[in-house]
Amino acid sequence: YRDLHTFELQAPTRLIEWARGSRVCVAGYGQSDGNEILQLIPPPTLLTKETQGLCPERDFKVECGGFSEHPVYSLKYVPDTSLLVTSGPPDSSLQVWQVSAEDSDVIKSVSPIATENGTGQSWAKIATISARAPWVLHGSRLDRVQITEVESRKNVYTAASGGSEELSGLAFLDCNTLLLCCATGRLCLADVRQPQSLVEAVSVPSAPCSEQWCMGTRLGAQGLEPSSQPVARLSSRGLLTLTDLRKTSEFLALAKARVPSPGSGAEFLCVSWAPALEGCLAISGFDGTVHVYDTQSWDNSGREAEPIFVHKGHAFGGAGGSGDPPLVTVHTWHLQKPRTLLSAASDGSLHVWDWVQPCGKC
Amino acid sequence: MPEIKVTPLGAGQDVGRSCILVSVAGKNVMLDCGMHMGYNDDRRFPDFSYITQNGRLTDFLDCVIISHFHLDHCGALPYFSEMVGYDGPIYMTHPTKAICPILLEDYRKITVDKKGETNFFTSQMIKDCMKKVVAVHLHQTVQVDEELEIKAYYAGHVLGAAMFQIKVGCESVVYTGDYNMTPDRHLGAAWIDKCRPDLLISESTYATTIRDSKRCRERDFLKKVHETVERGGKVLIPVFALGRAQELCILLETFWERMNLKAPIYFSTGLTEKANHYYKLFITWTNQKIRKTFVQRNMFEFKHIKAFDRAFADNPGPMVVFATPGMLHAGQSLQIFRKWAGNEKNMVIMPGYCVQGTVGHKILSGQRKLEMEGRQILEVKMQVEYMSFSAHADAKGIMQLIRQAEPRSVLLVHGEAKKMEFLKQKIEQEFHVNCYMPANGETTTILTNPCIPVDISLGLLKRETAIGPLPDAKKPKLMHGTLLMKDNSFRLVSPEQALKELGLAEHQLRFTCRVHIQDPRKEHETVLRVYNHLKGILKDYSVQHLPDGSITVESILIQATAHSEDQGTKVLLVSWTYQDEELGSYLTSLLKKGLPQST
Numbered sequence: 001y002r003d004l005h006t007f008e009l010q011a012p013t014r015l016i017e018w019a020r021g022s023r024v025c026v027a028g029y030g031q032s033d034g035n036e037i038l039q040l041i042p043p044p045t046l047l048t049k050e051t052q053g054l055c056p057e058r059d060f061k062v063e064c065g066g067f068s069e070h071p072v073y074s075l076k077y078v079p080d081t082s083l084l085v086t087s088g089p090p091d092s093s094l095q096v097w098q099v100s101a102e103d104s105d106v107i108k109s110v111s112p113i114a115t116e117n118g119t120g121q122s123w124a125k126i127a128t129i130s131a132r133a134p135w136v137l138h139g140s141r142l143d144r145v146q147i148t149e150v151e152s153r154k155n156v157y158t159a160a161s162g163g164s165e166e167l168s169g170l171a172f173l174d175c176n177t178l179l180l181c182c183a184t185g186r187l188c189l190a191d192v193r194q195p196q197s198l199v200e201a202v203s204v205p206s207a208p209c210s211e212q213w214c215m216g217t218r219l220g221a222q223g224l225e226p227s228s229q230p231v232a233r234l235s236s237r238g239l240l241t242l243t244d245l246r247k248t249s250e251f252l253a254l255a256k257a258r259v260p261s262p263g264s265g266a267e268f269l270c271v272s273w274a275p276a277l278e279g280c281l282a283i284s285g286f287d288g289t290v291h292v293y294d295t296q297s298w299d300n301s302g303r304e305a306e307p308i309f310v311h312k313g314h315a316f317g318g319a320g321g322s323g324d325p326p327l328v329t330v331h332t333w334h335l336q337k338p339r340t341l342l343s344a345a346s347d348g349s350l351h352v353w354d355w356v357q358p359c360g361k362c
Numbered sequence: 363m364p365e366i367k368v369t370p371l372g373a374g375q376d377v378g379r380s381c382i383l384v385s386v387a388g389k390n391v392m393l394d395c396g397m398h399m400g401y402n403d404d405r406r407f408p409d410f411s412y413i414t415q416n417g418r419l420t421d422f423l424d425c426v427i428i429s430h431f432h433l434d435h436c437g438a439l440p441y442f443s444e445m446v447g448y449d450g451p452i453y454m455t456h457p458t459k460a461i462c463p464i465l466l467e468d469y470r471k472i473t474v475d476k477k478g479e480t481n482f483f484t485s486q487m488i489k490d491c492m493k494k495v496v497a498v499h500l501h502q503t504v505q506v507d508e509e510l511e512i513k514a515y516y517a518g519h520v521l522g523a524a525m526f527q528i529k530v531g532c533e534s535v536v537y538t539g540d541y542n543m544t545p546d547r548h549l550g551a552a553w554i555d556k557c558r559p560d561l562l563i564s565e566s567t568y569a570t571t572i573r574d575s576k577r578c579r580e581r582d583f584l585k586k587v588h589e590t591v592e593r594g595g596k597v598l599i600p601v602f603a604l605g606r607a608q609e610l611c612i613l614l615e616t617f618w619e620r621m622n623l624k625a626p627i628y629f630s631t632g633l634t635e636k637a638n639h640y641y642k643l644f645i646t647w648t649n650q651k652i653r654k655t656f657v658q659r660n661m662f663e664f665k666h667i668k669a670f671d672r673a674f675a676d677n678p679g680p681m682v683v684f685a686t687p688g689m690l691h692a693g694q695s696l697q698i699f700r701k702w703a704g705n706e707k708n709m710v711i712m713p714g715y716c717v718q719g720t721v722g723h724k725i726l727s728g729q730r731k732l733e734m735e736g737r738q739i740l741e742v743k744m745q746v747e748y749m750s751f752s753a754h755a756d757a758k759g760i761m762q763l764i765r766q767a768e769p770r771s772v773l774l775v776h777g778e779a780k781k782m783e784f785l786k787q788k789i790e791q792e793f794h795v796n797c798y799m800p801a802n803g804e805t806t807t808i809l810t811n812p813c814i815p816v817d818i819s820l821g822l823l824k825r826e827t828a829i830g831p832l833p834d835a836k837k838p839k840l841m842h843g844t845l846l847m848k849d850n851s852f853r854l855v856s857p858e859q860a861l862k863e864l865g866l867a868e869h870q871l872r873f874t875c876r877v878h879i880q881d882p883r884k885e886h887e888t889v890l891r892v893y894n895h896l897k898g899i900l901k902d903y904s905v906q907h908l909p910d911g912s913i914t915v916e917s918i919l920i921q922a923t924a925h926s927e928d929q930g931t932k933v934l935l936v937s938w939t940y941q942d943e944e945l946g947s948y949l950t951s952l953l954k955k956g957l958p959q960s961t
Contacts, residue, residue: 006575010758034791040572058579060572062757065784067791105570105784350572 002339003354005045006313007060011036012348014268014329019077019084023063026344027072029088037066037075037086037107039099042352060350066097066107073123078150079130083110085138085150091115092124092140096150113138113148125167131175141166142182147192159190162198168214168269173245183266185213185233187243201248204233204241205302211235212266216281218273232295234271234283240305242295253298255305259286268329268346276338280308284328288315290343292355309355314345364812366535366561368798369805370775372396372408380435381408382537382563382775387530387812389510392426393537393563397437397469407438410446412803419448425506428454429539430523431461433469440466440483440491449494451506455514456497457522457644463492465602472691472720500524500646517552518542519753521640521647527557532812534559536767541565543759546576548608548648552755554767560810562769565776568754569785583610583749584617586709590745591625591680595707598744600695600722602688606713606751611667614682618666628670630685630694670694675701688714689722696721700740708744713751757785764793771808773798816845816852819859871940877953882930886911889922892934895957896920896949903945918946920953 013026024042028035040060073088084107086095094113113136115124124138128150135156139145143161148154165182173179178190185204191197204213213236218229230242230252238259242252267285274280279296291307298305314326326347334340340354366386372379379398384391392413398406413422426448428436439462442448454462466488473479483491498504503513509531514524518541525538536559541552590597601607614627670683675698685695690710699721702708716722724732725746732740755763764772772789774782774797786797800806826841844860846853861868881888893907896915906914913920918938925931934953938946 005578007572008575008758009572010761036788043574058574062570062572062784065788067787103780105781106787 001353002356003045003352004313005043005058005352007350007352009038009344009348009350012329012346013344013350014073015075016330016332016342016344016350017075017077018332018335024060024342025075025077025084026350027068027075027086029071029073031071035068035071037068037072037097039063039065039101039107062105064099064101064105064107066109068095068109070095074126076126076128076136078128078134078136081130081134081150083134083150085113085126085128085136087124087126087138089123092122092138092144094124094126094136094138094148111153113150113153115146116144122166125170127171129172129175137170137172137178139167139170139180142180142186142188145170145178145180145190157192157195160196160198162186162188162200168212168266171215171217173217179215179217179231179245181213181215181233183212183214185211185235187215187231187233187248189245189248199248201231201243201245204235205239205254211237211239212269214266214269214271216271216273218275229273232271232273232281234269236266236269238286239302240271240281240283240293240295242298251300253295254300254302255293255295255298256302257283257291257293257307258304259291268327270328270330272331272333274333274338275335276333282331282333282341284331284343288312288326288328288345290314290328290331290341292341308357311341311343311351311353311355313351313353314343314347314349364533364810366533366808366810367805368535368561368563368773368800368808369412370800370802371410371412372398372802379406379408379438380429380539380565380775381438383413384528384535384537384563386528386535387509387533389424389506389528389530390422391510391512391528392423393526394429394435394539395426395437395439395442396432396434398434407441409803410442419446420450423448423450424510425450425512426452427512427526427528427537428452428458428462429517429526429537430455430520431458431465432520432540433465435539436462437466437469440487443491443494444483444487452491452495453498453504453506453512453526454495455522455524455647456499457640457647458524459492459495459497460640460644461522463488468687472689515552515554516550516647518545518549519552521549521644525552525554527554527559533810535561535563536769537563538565538763540567541755541759541763542753543755543762544576544753546609546751546753547612549753550648552763554763556766556768558768558770560769561771561773561808562764562767563773563775564760564763565754566760566774566782566785567776569757569760569774570781571756573756579749579751580613583711584613586711586747587614587682588617588621588623590707590709591623591682593707594680595705595709595744596680596702597682597708598695598698598702598710599682599684599713600688600690600699600710601684601686601713607684609751610713611664611684615664615666623666625680625682626674627664627667627682628674628684629664629667630670630683672697689716689720690725691720691722700734703740703742703744706743706745709747710744711747711749713749757788760785761789761792764789764795769795770810771796771798773800773806773808775799814852816854818843819853819855821859822854822856825856872937873940873943873946874935874937875946875950877934877936877950878925879932879934879953879957880930881932881957885922885924885932888932889913891957892920892922892953896952899952915949916942916945918942918949920949 011028011030014029015027017025019025024040027037041063042060043058071088072086075086077084082099084097092115096110098108098110122140124140127137129135134150135147136150137147142163142165145159146155147157149156165184168183169181171179176192180188187201189199213233216232230244233241238257240255240257244252269285271283280294282290282292284290290311292309293305294308314328326345328343328345331341331343342352344350369383371381380394380396382393474482498514500514500516503511505511511529513527517523517525517539525541528535543551545551587597685698687693687695690696690699712722712726725742726748730742734740772795782799789797798806822843843854844857889911893913897905903915921935923933925933936950
């Protein structure tokens, strides 16, 4: 490590979102009500390029917070507005919130966005964009994907139904192109201007036992053509596939991560690309660790890949032997500092770490 | 309605100069008397004119309580007691009483000698002020007067820091001062019992902070020290005589042992003796682990840490030195600093806040060329680091304390209004209590619902329990009695006993009403008519016709006489006692309706 900071949140979070002004947002997902949404100001050590060892201000500060009646599983800021959208059980509806940090430190709930709730529907996955207007893309299943305009609550797009599988993630590739990932691993592209068609990308290799998939897209990087960046898919067994969206008929790369099996389920599976390092991605959700991989040397064989770094901090942090070892619930990359990541675990810990590149590589 | 009034005179919505005025059931208490470290003029003192415009403070205040020795909680005490004028008792814990005068004197020296201020308290004033101090033990109930009592609870934070419960009758307030809910190497965590005060006054400075873990801070501190020592440099750590110094010593000693390091660590003279002396005196104030090890070997006699001698500062090679005073404003630490400042291999680590005007403050603000006595310029090439280990409660800690004490209301001090709204809502939602955040000079009134204990006479109790259903603990039972308030006691007795005790005679009230009836017949015939009429209607009552010509309905008497002027009209006299009021009124209105024709 070059640097490691550990913090303890009052309640564990399963999301870490970046907001304007280098703010970070976390939220509680516990069963009891009174879950808090916290917008945090990271300590100056995280914001500066130089890593300082001793610094007077080393703490996160809660800039503002809100109270949610339901567990918060997903949260996205609506760009260019002071709003954010959350989703979570028990249904697929969304909640809109207003952040006005200068006036008060309370994040106020504005109103919900109701959705059709069929039986057995889980919570909605969300993505936001503010190209033509502030939009939120949401849905819990492949046949329930829609885009709602945040301010007017109008529905501006409904995706053609391609099946009723559960979604594990969705994203805007650009203001017209959507990427939808199902828990089965199916990846679909849709164009907002052509609501009737859904293009399917290459499926994942079929598995003997059921596994769940999630995806990671590299959108943080500036000035890059979104479709030129490969989409990574991670399975609960540790399989990783990379797909180039311009050549969806084949895999760009296929590898296996070294993860404990049987896995602890797909609840917290998370894969993300480094915004400032070419070909680097991180995975978590199997145990108390976060793995960082360099995918540039990968091929199609599906061989086991060696991580270039493993963060084990959460596994050691815990309350010492009581109950289950902590599980990493989410991780994210720092937008500017190339090797800095933030990760959170089920015991409420929040780590900020900066790893050292093993010699020999970029 | 009984109420508790709270007025912050300082630390209302800002940090510094803590001073809070509390009024409980007619008793006035001042909590802390701190100095604001950011100001140089009178703004650094709390505004005492809020208390009383003309009267003497000694008459108005029942007592003053100081929570701990930090200057932002006790810095204005000598000014308050000697220059403004207060002669009443000042309560604080034993360690606070021992350490306060040292810090106050230090502070006085910097302000007067270094900065040349004139309107400031003198050494003698500090001494006179401390003479008014009454020291208290933890969990000891102290009777300030017949009605007011106070009790100190362990607060962690620094040696001797306490939270205080102020109780008058059954109304109470708990003031936390600065506290910490997580134990560290030499202090335990704050603790209070389920005392259910009407009001809990808590600091909220760090409520919005999510602290970096202790391990990380310590690791970084050790890393810095290690790096400096490895490259042959010298590390200077200016400290106060007590407090964090012990924490850091323990940390270094353990690290040196584990890493098998050879560089010497020194503790400047006077520091060891004073530190040991105080810790021996106040061993019960440190945490469990230290107390245990102290019995085996003196925790403050270290294997790797030796006493310092002035000459050592010139020795070549790496070393670590702890020296007083903490802000580099005078004495040994400043001397060492001047010797080592010019070498970039060396490092100085400031472990706490430095007052404006001190060298410590200047170098932390980035100044690298300092003017010393005799206009000498000192160039600072050594590395300057700041490491704060001071412990305050964060949001989680505040919630924990509220959960422990179960107050009926909460009042927050020490934070900025805009940044406390979230915490206020959090507290209100989780505990369903009111949460207040007054600004300086603003009075918050909290209504209380005190229970008033009343003695009940045995006779009354027996009588009331004899009638009606058996007493049930869950159901309130309505009783009738007379409340006697004599001197300061309340007693509930039967009316008869009350009359007897007070020497009063019982009065009998009798009502008489005249009803006119048209009846030309003789009186006794009218009476018979009335009797038959009433007997027919009032079947459940005892209606009797007496030989003397009167009618009784229960205990009500009815008599008929002829009207003096008009033979055709009979006058019925209806008479009843106060107890039969209801029946009496009913009978009267019944008779007023007239008699039926038939009888």
